[in-house]
Amino acid sequence: MPATPTAPVILGDEPGSFPHSVLAERHPAIVRQVRDAFPYDPTRHRALDALLANCADGAVEPLAATAHDRDLWSAWGLGAHTGRSWYDIPWLWSESYFYRRLLDAVGYFGPGPWQGIDPFRPCKLAELDAPETGEELAALDGLADLPAAEQARALLHGSLWGNRADLGFRLSGGGAAAEPVPALVADDSDALWSLLPSDGAGTLCLIADNAGRELVPDLLLVAHLLERGRVGRAVLHVKPYPYYVSDATTADVVDALTRLVRAEGRAAGYGSLLWSAMADGTLTVRAHPFSAGPLPYADLPADLRAELATAALTVVKGDLNYRRLVGDRRWPATTPFADVTAHFPSPVAALRTLKSDVVTGLTPATEAALDAAEGPRWRTGGTHALIQVRP
Numbered sequence: 001m002p003a004t005p006t007a008p009v010i011l012g013d014e015p016g017s018f019p020h021s022v023l024a025e026r027h028p029a030i031v032r033q034v035r036d037a038f039p040y041d042p043t044r045h046r047a048l049d050a051l052l053a054n055c056a057d058g059a060v061e062p063l064a065a066t067a068h069d070r071d072l073w074s075a076w077g078l079g080a081h082t083g084r085s086w087y088d089i090p091w092l093w094s095e096s097y098f099y100r101r102l103l104d105a106v107g108y109f110g111p112g113p114w115q116g117i118d119p120f121r122p123c124k125l126a127e128l129d130a131p132e133t134g135e136e137l138a139a140l141d142g143l144a145d146l147p148a149a150e151q152a153r154a155l156l157h158g159s160l161w162g163n164r165a166d167l168g169f170r171l172s173g174g175g176a177a178a179e180p181v182p183a184l185v186a187d188d189s190d191a192l193w194s195l196l197p198s199d200g201a202g203t204l205c206l207i208a209d210n211a212g213r214e215l216v217p218d219l220l221l222v223a224h225l226l227e228r229g230r231v232g233r234a235v236l237h238v239k240p241y242p243y244y245v246s247d248a249t250t251a252d253v254v255d256a257l258t259r260l261v262r263a264e265g266r267a268a269g270y271g272s273l274l275w276s277a278m279a280d281g282t283l284t285v286r287a288h289p290f291s292a293g294p295l296p297y298a299d300l301p302a303d304l305r306a307e308l309a310t311a312a313l314t315v316v317k318g319d320l321n322y323r324r325l326v327g328d329r330r331w332p333a334t335t336p337f338a339d340v341t342a343h344f345p346s347p348v349a350a351l352r353t354l355k356s357d358v359v360t361g362l363t364p365a366t367e368a369a370l371d372a373a374e375g376p377r378w379r380t381g382g383t384h385a386l387i388q389v390r391p
């Protein structure tokens with residue numbers, strides 16, 4: 001094994017593959033869904049129709065000369081990818097740029113009346129209002145009598161499996177099937193807990209993924225760790241603008257906290273704790289532009305790298321963040337997780353349900369058992385999860 005392992009970057013160019021289906025089917029479906037979700041004006045309809053025609057069969061188009069982030073995207077490779085098929089460039093790049101273009105089409109960056117209107121907000125709010133969310137919050141009261149370690153474990157698993165509730169995933173109609181065996185394909189949770197300094201003064205960074213039913217348990221986990229003095233400070237990294245359908249933005253954090261403080265019982269207590277923690281700076285929300293960028297975390301910009309380097313532990317949530325953490329490549333599944341995350345500036349834990357082909361750190365026996373039981377389906381079905389840690 002070389003010191004810096006490598007593997008082919010995933011493209012979307014193989015018909016029948018999962019990445020290809022996302023570009024060819026999921027993206028057009030998302031454009032249609034967004035077009036139906038708001039009473040957009042004719043200009044917005046024309047822009048959405050143009051994106052619909054372009055995204056499945058066309059070539060990558062540049063941003064407008066006036067776009068506020070044109071330089072940023074140029075630095076991220078826009079020039080090199082312009083004019084090429086969406087299928088022939090790194091899949092991670094194509095997907096990220098698709099969401100950037102979608103926001104253009106709905107007028108998100110303005111100027112105009114649709115500036116700042118999140119096209120995915122109705123779905124996100126519906127999740128927060130769903131009866132399941134209320135049930136999950138009520139279940140929190142039942143944890144109170146458990147030993148501390150079991151409470152922490154339950155909240156960690158709530159955050160982990162919260163990643164299954166992802167709206168983009170649901171749009172494709174590929175919802176979670178029967179309970180998987182084994183559900184957890186890797187479990188380094190003991191190592192995760194051991195990374196929190198015993199003096200309770202460490203900083204936890206949590207790179208969030210989805211809003212709604214994933215962000216709520218993420219926040220509960222953070223609240224629990226702050227309340228119990230397991231961490232002294234927490235930093236929640238969210239997206240600077242709507243992305244991958246349900247990814248959390250600052251507005252979604254506000255919605256989730258509002259949902260918590262209006263709940264009953266322990267959930268409300270955690271909500272108040274977090275509200276105060278934000279007011280006194282114990283909990284900080286960050287929305288760095290790179291968080292919605294199309295590059296892997298190996299390419300972290302210097303300021304974000306320096307910031308994350310101060311964390312006792314960074315928890316990286318979800319499938320997309322996993323792809324960005326280990327690199328969106330065709331790794332052999334047994335590639336050591338520590339090798340592919342050696343670039344990351346702090347100790348790091350990945351909490352993710354498996355929703356794309358990328359995976360590392362499995363034992364040969366686990367990979368063989370999964371293949372034998374399910375064929376390739378275990379990689380993308382969202383029915384399996386992992387907790388992987390690199391100290």
Ligand SMILES: O=P(O)(O)OC[C@H]1O[C@](O)(CO)[C@@H](O)[C@@H]1O
Pocket residue numbers: 022026095163166168169209210244317318319320321323353355356
């Ligand atoms: O919300 P998550 O867990 O990041 O999952 C989003 C997922 O959506 C996809 O990008 C497909 O659109 C997955 O492959 C992916 O990584």
